[in-house]
Amino acid sequence: MRFDKKEAYLDLLQSGTGIFLALFIMGHLVFEASILISNEMMYKVTLMFEGFYLFGERHAWIISVLAGIVLVVFITHALIALRRFPADYKRYKIIKHHTKSFAHEDTTLWSVQVATGFMMFFLGSVHLVMMISTPDKIGPFLSSYRVVHEYMWVVYFLLLLSVVTHAFIGLYRVMLKWGIFESDDPKTYRKLLKSAMRGFIVLYLFLGLASLAKYSYIGMTHNYEKTKIYKEVTQ
Amino acid sequence: MNRELTIDILRYDPNQPEIKPYIASYKIQEQVGMTLFVALNEIRKHHDSSLKFDFVCRAGICGSCSMLVNGKPSLACKTLTQKLDSHIRLAPLPVFELIGDLSVFTGNWMRGLNERLESWIHHKEEELEVDKLEKPMDPDVADDVYELDRCIECGCCVAGCGTLQMNENFVGAVGLNKIARYQLDPRDKRDEKEYYELVGNEDGVFGCMTLLGCEDVCSKNLPLQSKIAYLRRVMAKTALKKKD
Numbered sequence A: 001m002r003f004d005k006k007e008a009y010l011d012l013l014q015s016g017t018g019i020f021l022a023l024f025i026m027g028h029l030v031f032e033a034s035i036l037i038s039n040e041m042m043y044k045v046t047l048m049f050e051g052f053y054l055f056g057e058r059h060a061w062i063i064s065v066l067a068g069i070v071l072v073v074f075i076t077h078a079l080i081a082l083r084r085f086p087a088d089y090k091r092y093k094i095i096k097h098h099t100k101s102f103a104h105e106d107t108t109l110w111s112v113q114v115a116t117g118f119m120m121f122f123l124g125s126v127h128l129v130m131m132i133s134t135p136d137k138i139g140p141f142l143s144s145y146r147v148v149h150e151y152m153w154v155v156y157f158l159l160l161l162s163v164v165t166h167a168f169i170g171l172y173r174v175m176l177k178w179g180i181f182e183s184d185d186p187k188t189y190r191k192l193l194k195s196a197m198r199g200f201i202v203l204y205l206f207l208g209l210a211s212l213a214k215y216s217y218i219g220m221t222h223n224y225e226k227t228k229i230y231k232e233v234t235q
Numbered sequence B: 001m002n003r004e005l006t007i008d009i010l011r012y013d014p015n016q017p018e019i020k021p022y023i024a025s026y027k028i029q030e031q032v033g034m035t036l037f038v039a040l041n042e043i044r045k046h047h048d049s050s051l052k053f054d055f056v057c058r059a060g061i062c063g064s065c066s067m068l069v070n071g072k073p074s075l076a077c078k079t080l081t082q083k084l085d086s087h088i089r090l091a092p093l094p095v096f097e098l099i100g101d102l103s104v105f106t107g108n109w110m111r112g113l114n115e116r117l118e119s120w121i122h123h124k125e126e127e128l129e130v131d132k133l134e135k136p137m138d139p140d141v142a143d144d145v146y147e148l149d150r151c152i153e154c155g156c157c158v159a160g161c162g163t164l165q166m167n168e169n170f171v172g173a174v175g176l177n178k179i180a181r182y183q184l185d186p187r188d189k190r191d192e193k194e195y196y197e198l199v200g201n202e203d204g205v206f207g208c209m210t211l212l213g214c215e216d217v218c219s220k221n222l223p224l225q226s227k228i229a230y231l232r233r234v235m236a237k238t239a240l241k242k243k244d
Helices: A006-036 A039-049 A061-084 A089-102 A105-133 A140-149 A152-178 A186-221 B036-046 B106-117 B139-149 B162-166 B172-184 B192-199 B213-217 B224-241
Strands: B004-011 B022-029 B066-069 B072-075 B087-091 B097-100 B103-105
Touching: A006 A039, A006 A061, A006 A152, A006 A186, A006 B224, A039 A061, A039 A140, A061 A105, A089 A105, A089 B162, A105 A152, A105 B213, A140 A152, A140 A186, A152 A186, A152 B224, A186 B224, B004 B036, B022 B036, B036 B087, B072 B213, B103 B106, B106 B172, B106 B192, B139 B172, B172 B192, B172 B213, B172 B224, B192 B224, B213 B224
Parallel strands: B004 B087
Antiparallel strands: B004 B022, B066 B072, B066 B087, B097 B103
């Protein structure tokens, strides 16, 4: 007999950090898609996050702080979620066999989460550290330069695929895990959630890929010898 | 037209370890309304009398005939062959002790679980007063308790649980369902802390990864996802409340 509150805290913390990160990514991809409207729109969103409309001048360090907070939550989530990874090869083999022979969708989705989660250890860290160290390199031309001429499109493409699937499968699971917004009819509720999960994955992949395509287009067509910065002076 | 069914069965007898596990293939004629239970009896009667499998009630009540049907834990007596392809693969449930072929010993596993979770009414003061009339129970509460009491311990949720595959000490949906059942029952006087000690850990509700295999294979269609979520909320609340 034991009374250890930590196991409850770990479960709450894993779900809590997961929800935070999923909501963050939903916002992130929408703001990033401002490039689809116009370069000016994307520039304004950048200014907004740099606090220009609040302080009247640009503070790129705000981006660093925000990315820093996300990095801390990201590492916490990864660390706690690690305890769900198969502990050794034997268990890995067992769960792999189980997943394959059972052919059950939600069990298979879990292995997708393990795989995408593992990918994000590296891809997500690279992206976040870059945003913390060079927060002033964001803008319609600067971001596009990074995508095309620094070959970051590879990282962004893989990160997009993994983060979108991981986030929405995770949200679906966390809702069922705690019964968040559960109705009197849990079976219909689950079906609805599953449809919403699929819909959001398709929607966000489309949004993300379209944005990435636009940044790539700008990066390939813009003359960087002329100027690398969209606007030198902000009024 | 009746189909010809090919039924592949994973066969192994632990009492004859010299014969390695092998797949035996049988061909039988499908009949209208045929269940796997009927098909297996057909095989035993006409093809191989040594085939081992369990059944008692043949009506989805006793939970004896659970097995992997095309990889999915199911009750043979509740599975109509017409819902399956003509090529059917059968194997014994994993996790449990194998008696032979499709027959597994769910009983000792379930007994161990019930002893560990003390799945009986705890009512210390009135323990010895067996002649005393029970207090009336609110009908809605009685319905909720009865709903969860329908578990037949067939073991399908255990075999369909990915968490349990990796952690053999995990209590599984059958165990969590039992705790939810007793926690709902006003006759059980165990307090939150006592329940927390039973399932408020990684072998209990906080180990569950919500893969929902249990929910999708439960032969009695119990609301396992929703009850595990309920139990998780109760246990998390207990942990947040408890000062010591």
